[in-house]
Amino acid sequence: MSAVVARAGGVFWLPVVLAVIAFVLIGVPSSWLTLTVAGLSMGLMIFLMASGLSLVFGLMDVLNFGHSAFVSFGAFVSASTLAALSGWLTSGSLTLEVLALALALGAAVAFGLGAGWAFERVIVKPVYADHLRQILITMGALIVADEVILATWGGVPLAVPRPSFLEGAVIIGDSSIEVYRLFAVAVGVVVYLGLYLMLNRTRMGLLIRAGVENREMVEALGFRVDRLFVLVFMLGSALAGLGGAMWAGYQTLITPDLGAEILVIVFIVVIIGGLGSIQGTLLGAIIVGLMQNYVGFLAPKLSLASNMILMMAILLWRPNGLAPAAK
Amino acid sequence: MSLLSIKDMSVDIGQYSILHGVSFEVQEGGVFVLLGRNGAGKTTTLRAVMGLWKPSPGSVRFRGEDISGLHTSDIARRGIAFVPENMGIFGGLTVAENMVLATASGKFDASRLERVYTLFPALKKFWDKPAGALSGGQKQMLSVARAIIEPRALILIDEPTKGLAPAIVDAMGEAFREISASTTILLVEQNYAFARSLGRDVAVIDDGRIVHTGTMAAFDADKDLQDRLLSLSAFQEDHE
Numbered sequence: 069m070s071a072v073v074a075r076a077g078g079v080f081w082l083p084v085v086l087a088v089i090a091f092v093l094i095g096v097p098s099s100w101l102t103l104t105v106a107g108l109s110m111g112l113m114i115f116l117m118a119s120g121l122s123l124v125f126g127l128m129d130v131l132n133f134g135h136s137a138f139v140s141f142g143a144f145v146s147a148s149t150l151a152a153l154s155g156w157l158t159s160g161s162l163t164l165e166v167l168a169l170a171l172a173l174g175a176a177v178a179f180g181l182g183a184g185w186a187f188e189r190v191i192v193k194p195v196y197a198d199h200l201r202q203i204l205i206t207m208g209a210l211i212v213a214d215e216v217i218l219a220t221w222g223g224v225p226l227a228v229p230r231p232s233f234l235e236g237a238v239i240i241g242d243s244s245i246e247v248y249r250l251f252a253v254a255v256g257v258v259v260y261l262g263l264y265l266m267l268n269r270t271r272m273g274l275l276i277r278a279g280v281e282n283r284e285m286v287e288a289l290g291f292r293v294d295r296l297f298v299l300v301f302m303l304g305s306a307l308a309g310l311g312g313a314m315w316a317g318y319q320t321l322i323t324p325d326l327g328a329e330i331l332v333i334v335f336i337v338v339i340i341g342g343l344g345s346i347q348g349t350l351l352g353a354i355i356v357g358l359m360q361n362y363v364g365f366l367a368p369k370l371s372l373a374s375n376m377i378l379m380m381a382i383l384l385w386r387p388n389g390l391a392p393a394a395k
Numbered sequence: 396m397s398l399l400s401i402k403d404m405s406v407d408i409g410q411y412s413i414l415h416g417v418s419f420e421v422q423e424g425g426v427f428v429l430l431g432r433n434g435a436g437k438t439t440t441l442r443a444v445m446g447l448w449k450p451s452p453g454s455v456r457f458r459g460e461d462i463s464g465l466h467t468s469d470i471a472r473r474g475i476a477f478v479p480e481n482m483g484i485f486g487g488l489t490v491a492e493n494m495v496l497a498t499a500s501g502k503f504d505a506s507r508l509e510r511v512y513t514l515f516p517a518l519k520k521f522w523d524k525p526a527g528a529l530s531g532g533q534k535q536m537l538s539v540a541r542a543i544i545e546p547r548a549l550i551l552i553d554e555p556t557k558g559l560a561p562a563i564v565d566a567m568g569e570a571f572r573e574i575s576a577s578t579t580i581l582l583v584e585q586n587y588a589f590a591r592s593l594g595r596d597v598a599v600i601d602d603g604r605i606v607h608t609g610t611m612a613a614f615d616a617d618k619d620l621q622d623r624l625l626s627l628s629a630f631q632e633d634h635e
């Protein structure tokens with residue numbers, strides 16, 4: 069069975085298989101196309117949010133339940149930045165709109181880098197190699213972070229302004245596809261390619277891949293994995309912030325409990341994909357994104373449970389996830 | 396001055412006391428063999444020297460410097476390489492990538508690389524293949540090759556012949572002889588014939604303590620001592 073799967077190109081065909089099955093079940097090509105693009109864009113945004121968690125666990129065995137706080141903060145920081153620049157968004161100048169968007173996403177990334185550094189040094193560093201304390205302290209930090217968000221932005225839903233060039237939809241045949249979704253796909257693909265090149269073409273990437281496999285041996289060869297880990301943690305937090313910012317623009321209305329909802333999905337994606345591998349995380353994210361949209365259309369009542377069922381099915385088939393890093 | 400001087404080294408792992416005052420001196424040059432029964436503490440000794448377990452303060456000196464509190468990476472940078480029991484190969488990386496990681500700068504010294512190719516031709520052949528696809532013997536060669544691609548003063552090697560075919564064991568012995576002409580080797584070995592053929596000095600560890608040190612020649616001549624310390628019947632006398 070697994071030999072057949074491997075020969076056919078491996079588990080990376082699963083999203084295609086899923087799309088084909090959905091095509092048959094949905095029966096209306098235009099609806100199928102809309103749902104598929106929606107699923108892909110959702111999947112790529114989840115990928116942004118999940119990739120850092122996967123690398124952080126892979127490299128240092130650190131379970132960070134506080135990861136979704138960076139998603140929440142990214143969402144609120146970018147929403148506030150856009151609100152502050154709302155004059156630019158309504159100016160009619162494309163340059164100003166693009167600039168406002170870049171500043172909003174940049175603010176979320178910068179926040180992730182800075183807060184990620186502080187979080188790693190203060191919260192995570194004291195509990196390396198102690199899973200129970202990691203879970204407790206990062207969960208505690210998550211609660212504190214949520215309270216800070218509540219205190220800063222209040223409990224009422226916050227409207228997220230969108231630049232006008234991301235509004236509207238393109239019509240392909242009978243199906244209409246939101247521009248923002250295409251934008252989300254583009255951002256996700258660019259980030260994935262960037263991460264892929266960093267991991268596979270740079271010395272730092274080589275050290276990360278080796279460290280994910282065998283941290284002790286990398287140290288015995290003369291490198292400080294803990295120092296590398298701080299950088300990876302900052303990168304992961306920045307990507308979570310970017311993911312949160314993209315998600316905020318997608319939702320257009322955000323509340324402080326956004327992080328908690330995302331946390332569950334992100335953990336499911338990382339577990340399905342296999343820990344420590346960026347390819348696995350992308351695969352898991354796309355499968356979850358597609359499932360969510362297909363099931364939401366075909367059997368709305370099942371949509372909440374579908375991810376859990378998917379996770380259990382995949383873990384029964386492959387206990388380490390679909391494409392884990394070599395260990 | 397000894398190259399490596401271990402004095403009254405104790406190691407605790409969690410709540411267990413594993414080594415209780417290990418002492419021995421490794422002089423520069425040649426192969427120093429550390430023998431001992433299963434579970435005697437050989438691997439723990441090497442890992443403690445490498446800083447992977449915490450040795451008691453002040454118990455490990457390398458070229459006169461106390462390295463007992465240093466981070467593993469700093470110990471490596473001082474010129475100690477480690478070939479662990481499980482070989483520590485990065486299976487998801489290519490042979491070339493494994494080798495690049497063993498260099499401090501990311502660049503190979505051409506003559507040292509040539510030497511690796513000569514010692515282990517298989518590595519050249521599989522240079523761009525994933526290391527995880529190598530055979531057990533080839534993985535062991537890669538692990539040793541990583542230890543010699545940069546100039547080192549001391550290589551710690553843990554049971555390199557375990558599970559290898561006799562022909563490969565012989566090739567490994569040849570390689571060690573060549574390497575030990577320029578680099579000191581601290582070798583942990585259960586294959587007594589292999590250890591005897593290479594070793595100049597020997598120490599025997601039992602239950603976390605050194606119970607004998609001396610020259611390999613003297614140890615090899617004293618069958619009573621061997622029986623008493625190693626219960627050689629429990630050892631593989633020969634690899635065949």
Ligand SMILES: Nc1ncnc2c1ncn2[C@@H]1O[C@H](COP(=O)(O)OP(=O)(O)OP(=O)(O)O)[C@@H](O)[C@H]1O
Pocket residue numbers: 408409411413431432433434435436437438439440585
């Ligand atoms: N991580 C660990 N936790 C607890 N005890 C350990 C650990 N590693 C080793 N030990 C114990 O320490 C003792 C020495 O182990 P060590 O691996 O150093 O022996 P060894 O001489 O290398 O044996 P072998 O020939 O089987 O490789 C053994 O009793 C072992 O059970």
Ligand SMILES: [Mg+2]
Pocket residue numbers: 437438439480553
């Ligand atoms: Mg051992």
